[in-house]
Amino acid sequence: MPARIEFQAGMLRGHRFAIERAVTRVGSAPHSDICIPNAEFPNHAMTLEYRDGVYRVYNRSDTAFHLSGNRLLPGEALAWPDSDVLELDNGTQLILDVDVDPRPMPVSAEDRVASQTPELENQPHSSDEIGLPVAGLPAESRPAMPKSNLIPILVICLCGLGSLGLLARHYLKDAVSSRSTLGFDEIVEFALQDEAMSEATLTRFQLAEAAVIRGHRKLAAERYGALRSYLIQNSLEHESSQAVNVPEQMIDFIEYRLSQLVH
Known part of the structure; x- marks a missing residue:
């Protein structure tokens, strides 16, 4: 290395x-x-x-x-x-x-992405890992769910999330049909002034654009795609404190970027 x-x-x-x-x-x-x-x-x-x-x-x-x-x-x-x-x-x-x-x-490219991913050491992700009992059984004795049963559940969850995303996107388009798309720098400036915009979301937006500038198209598409899904799922709950709705503008810009990256 x-x-x-x-x-x-x-x-x-x-x-x-x-x-x-x-x-x-x-x-x-x-x-x-x-x-x-x-x-x-x-x-x-x-x-x-x-x-x-x-x-x-x-x-x-x-x-x-x-x-x-x-x-x-x-x-x-x-x-x-x-x-x-x-x-x-x-x-x-x-x-x-x-x-x-x-x-x-x-x-x-694979090693670069792996090296830039922060390590999450000893972080429990489920009740299994922190030893919580399920249905009255001790953690060490309860049966594990067969992997074959997880696939249909995962498919159903993904379909549900996709439907919610489409509904949310449709709502946003109907609510504001005449808005104009801002550039990257303009969106960042508005986001810094928007108290409802989290620093983590803005960081993800900037890191995705950084990958575009450096020519890492696959990494940029992955980052922008994940951020778009997150914004669509959460934009209806976001009450912007600015005249410009930052999440909507981010989504428009991301879709423009993705159209460039996937072709």
């Missing part, structure tokens, strides 16, 4: 990014090699450079960073030792994880 940057605190906590280039740009701009989806974060926060077996970090922001007990002022650069914590002014913390071979190297 190549060297990696791992986020230990902040919006991308748990995400790991393989270093594939000798010069890596980090910032909030979608075309950044590592995109931090936060509109208040600098477009180009820092640059990581690999040269002569050493990684150096350049502060491209307007505020100071902290690395290995040293203060890194704007415009300055320092060597970034393996496993040392780099802290940005907004509380984001990153570490450099250098493997046996520290040189940057390209990775496959």
Whole structure:
């Protein structure tokens, strides 16, 4: 595995990014090699450079960073030792994880997606995993449901969700038939002003667009598709505090993007 940057605190906590280039740009701009989806974060926060077996970090922001007990002022650069914590002014913390071979190297699309997925360690997902009894039986003695019985149930659930999504989408189109589609930057600006819009939803929207800019079409389609399903299911419960209905505009933009990605 190549060297990696791992986020230990902040919006991308748990995400790991393989270093594939000798010069890596980090910032909030979608075309950044590592995109931090936060509109208040600098477009180009820092640059990581690999040269002569050493990684150096350049502060491209307007505020100071902290690395290995040293203060890194704007415009300055320092060597970034393996496993040392780099802290940005907004509380984001990153570490450099250098493997046996520290040189940057390209990775496959599958490995890239896997490396960018945060690990969920020891997180229970059901009553089975946390030991809750079912129907009066102790957890260790109750029978397991045959896998063959799960398939029809799953199909029924998916059909039900699909129907609800279509009904919700139809309702939205009838409710606002004359709205105009906004661009990505405009939607982000309105979302930042909308108290009802969650930070997690906006983050997913920005990460999906970042994948488009970086040419990861399959990953972008997966992210936008999942976000569209989520928005359709929840938009009827979203009471926008702005004149522009942000979820509707997001859905329109996502469908436009998906039409480009799947053809």
